[in-house]
Amino acid sequence: MATLFLDILTTSSMLFIVAAGLMIILGVMKLINFAHGAFLTVGGYSAHVVTDAGFNAWLTIPAAALVGFVLGIVVERVILRPLYDRPLDAILATWGLGIVIAQVITFIFGRGVQFAESPISGTADLFDISYSSWRLILVLVAVVLGAALTALLYFTRFGLNARAVIMNENLARGLGIDSVKVRALTFGLGAALACAAGALITPLLSIDPNMGLPWLVNSFMLVLVSGVAIPGLALASLLLGGAQVLVSTFVSPIIGGITIVVLAAVILRIKPQGLSRG
Amino acid sequence: MKLTRLASSLLLLGAMTYGAAAQEDPIKIGIPVGLSGANSVVAPSVVQSSELAAEEINAEGGILGRQVELVVADDGSGAQGAQRAFDSLVFQDDVDVLISMETSAARNAGLPIVNRAGKPYIYTSFYEGRSCSPWMYVNAWVPEQQVTPIVDHFMNEEGAKSFYLIGSDYAFGRGMLEFTRQYIEESGGEVLGEEYLPMDGSDWTAIISDLKSKNPDALITSTAGGAPNVTLTKQLRNSGVDIPYGNLAVDEGTAKSMGSDATGIYISQSYLTGIESEENKTFLAAMEEKFGDELKTPNDLSVPQYEAIYLYKAAVEKAGSADPQAVVDALPEVSYTGPRGDIQMNKQHHTPLTMYLGQVKDDGTVEVIKTFENVDPGEQCPNL
Numbered sequence: 157m158a159t160l161f162l163d164i165l166t167t168s169s170m171l172f173i174v175a176a177g178l179m180i181i182l183g184v185m186k187l188i189n190f191a192h193g194a195f196l197t198v199g200g201y202s203a204h205v206v207t208d209a210g211f212n213a214w215l216t217i218p219a220a221a222l223v224g225f226v227l228g229i230v231v232e233r234v235i236l237r238p239l240y241d242r243p244l245d246a247i248l249a250t251w252g253l254g255i256v257i258a259q260v261i262t263f264i265f266g267r268g269v270q271f272a273e274s275p276i277s278g279t280a281d282l283f284d285i286s287y288s289s290w291r292l293i294l295v296l297v298a299v300v301l302g303a304a305l306t307a308l309l310y311f312t313r314f315g316l317n318a319r320a321v322i323m324n325e326n327l328a329r330g331l332g333i334d335s336v337k338v339r340a341l342t343f344g345l346g347a348a349l350a351c352a353a354g355a356l357i358t359p360l361l362s363i364d365p366n367m368g369l370p371w372l373v374n375s376f377m378l379v380l381v382s383g384v385a386i387p388g389l390a391l392a393s394l395l396l397g398g399a400q401v402l403v404s405t406f407v408s409p410i411i412g413g414i415t416i417v418v419l420a421a422v423i424l425r426i427k428p429q430g431l432s433r434g
Numbered sequence: 435m436k437l438t439r440l441a442s443s444l445l446l447l448g449a450m451t452y453g454a455a456a457q458e459d460p461i462k463i464g465i466p467v468g469l470s471g472a473n474s475v476v477a478p479s480v481v482q483s484s485e486l487a488a489e490e491i492n493a494e495g496g497i498l499g500r501q502v503e504l505v506v507a508d509d510g511s512g513a514q515g516a517q518r519a520f521d522s523l524v525f526q527d528d529v530d531v532l533i534s535m536e537t538s539a540a541r542n543a544g545l546p547i548v549n550r551a552g553k554p555y556i557y558t559s560f561y562e563g564r565s566c567s568p569w570m571y572v573n574a575w576v577p578e579q580q581v582t583p584i585v586d587h588f589m590n591e592e593g594a595k596s597f598y599l600i601g602s603d604y605a606f607g608r609g610m611l612e613f614t615r616q617y618i619e620e621s622g623g624e625v626l627g628e629e630y631l632p633m634d635g636s637d638w639t640a641i642i643s644d645l646k647s648k649n650p651d652a653l654i655t656s657t658a659g660g661a662p663n664v665t666l667t668k669q670l671r672n673s674g675v676d677i678p679y680g681n682l683a684v685d686e687g688t689a690k691s692m693g694s695d696a697t698g699i700y701i702s703q704s705y706l707t708g709i710e711s712e713e714n715k716t717f718l719a720a721m722e723e724k725f726g727d728e729l730k731t732p733n734d735l736s737v738p739q740y741e742a743i744y745l746y747k748a749a750v751e752k753a754g755s756a757d758p759q760a761v762v763d764a765l766p767e768v769s770y771t772g773p774r775g776d777i778q779m780n781k782q783h784h785t786p787l788t789m790y791l792g793q794v795k796d797d798g799t800v801e802v803i804k805t806f807e808n809v810d811p812g813e814q815c816p817n818l
Contacts, residue, residue, distance in 0.1 A: 404640030
C-alpha cells in the first residue's frame, strides 16, 4: 500500500517536472512547443557530456538548464520571432525544429544508447519499505519547482509583466511592457526547464535520440487538462499520473501506458477548459 | 558519412579483387543488413566482421581460386526495406549467396525472394526459432539454446524456485519468455509474474513494485535491445532489486557502458569476447589490427556472420562449385572451427552450439562462469 502511494506520488512528480516547461511557454506565448521532447533529449545528452567530462553528477542539472536557456533564446530569436503573426506556422516550426534537433544529436552521438552517471543511486527506507532514493528526490524537486514558478509569476517584476502579457498583450504593450523581451525570456525559461527535466529523468532512463518523444505526448495532455496554471498542472499530474499507476498495477502495464492520453480526452470532453477554469 | 566510408571500402575491396584474379569472376556474397532503423547500432559490427572474413579469404587465394566480393545492402531493419534489398541483391547484383544478420521481420520478408530465386541463405542472427526453408540455414541460437543455461544455473546453483519474467511486448520478447515459462514449469519451478511493456515504454514503475511485492528468487528479462533494456535495468537497480538477474537481451558492449547498474547481471550467449580459445584470440587480434579505433566490439551477431562466410567457403569447396543446389546440399555437412568453437549446421538447418553463461563484473567486463557444450537447438524444422 505504501509502495503504491509512493509510486503515484513519484510518477506524478516526474510528470509535473517534465510538463512544466511546456506549460510556461504555452501560457505566455500561446505556442505549443512541439520541440519540447527534443529539448528533454538535449538535457539528457547534456548530462551525458557533463559526467563524461568527469564533472560531478549533480552539476548535470544546472548545466542542462544553462544549455536549454541559451538554446531557447537562440531559437526564439532566429526561428519563432519572425513567425509571431502566424501562430500555426510557429507551431509547425517547433515541430520541424524537434526533428532537426533529433537528427543533429544522431549525427553527433550516433543512434546508440548513451549513459550519464547518477547523482545518487540505491534506495532509502521510508514507511518500512525501501524505495528508490532518486524518485523520492524528484518529489522534493517537483514541490520546490512548483513553489519557485509560482513565486516567479506572482512576486517578481518579470512575473507581473508575463501575467500582463498573458491577459492582454496589446494592452500590456500599450502600457510600456516590452512584450518581445517577455516572450524571449519565457521561451528561454521554458527550454531551460525542459532540458533540466531531461537531466533529472536520466538516472531512471536511457539517453537516446528519441528519449523525449514519449514524454512530449503525455506533457501535452497534462498541460491541456491543467488549464494552463501551476496548481492545475499539479492536480492534473496527480490525477493522470495516479490513474496510470493504478491501471498499470491492477489491470495491465500495457494499458497503463495509454491511460493518460485516454483519460485526458475524457476530461477535456467534460471540461473543455481544463481543470483550472470554469 | 558512414555510408560513404562503407562504399569506398567496398570499392577498394572490389578493386583488390579484380587486381588479383582477373581471369575468373568473383564470388559475390550479398549482405542485406539493417544499416538504418532498429539494427543500425549493431549493423556496423556485422559489416566489419564480414569485411575481415572476405579479406582473409582473398589473401589465401579466395574460394576455389575465385576472389570474394561483398555486396552490402541496407534492409532498413524491416520488411519493406528487406524486400527491396533482397530483390536488388538477387536479381540485379546476381549474388551467389546471402549471408546476413537481420530482424525477424526482414528475414520473413526476404525469405520468399530467396526461395523463388533459389539461392543459399545463411541467417546469422539469434531469433525466436521455427523459421524453415530448404534454402536457409541458421548458425545462431534459438530460445531452446539460450534460456536453458540461465534457468538451470539459477535453479541448481542459486537455489531459485520462484521466478519473475519481464519483457517488451513484441514477437521476440514474448516468444522468449513463453519458452522460459514453459521450461521453468517443466523443471519444477514457479513463475510468479510475467509482465510486458510496449517497445517504446520506459516507465516500469508498476511492474517493479509488483515484482518487489511478490518477492521472487530470480528474475529473467527479455526486452528489445537498447533503450528499453537500459531503462528497465536502471529502474530495477534504483529500486534496490538485487536477486539473481538474467538478461536475455543485453550484449557485452551495453553492459560495459551501463556501468555499475549492470554489475551481477547474468547473460547467456554463444559468443563472449572472453572465450579462451586460440581461434577467438586470433580473431580479436585481426579485428583490432584491421579496424583500430574504428573497431566495433565483436558480439554474438557479428561473430556468427564471420563464421557463416567461412562455412559457405567450406561448402563451395566441398561441392566443387558455387552451384546453388550443390552448395545447399553441402552446407550441413561442412564444419568450421571459429571463435565460437566447432560450428556445423546439421540439426534441421539449425546448429548445436556451445553456450556460455557469463556474469558482468564490477569493471563492466563479462566473466565466463560456465560453459554448456553443444546445446541442441531442439525440433526446429522437423519437415526439412
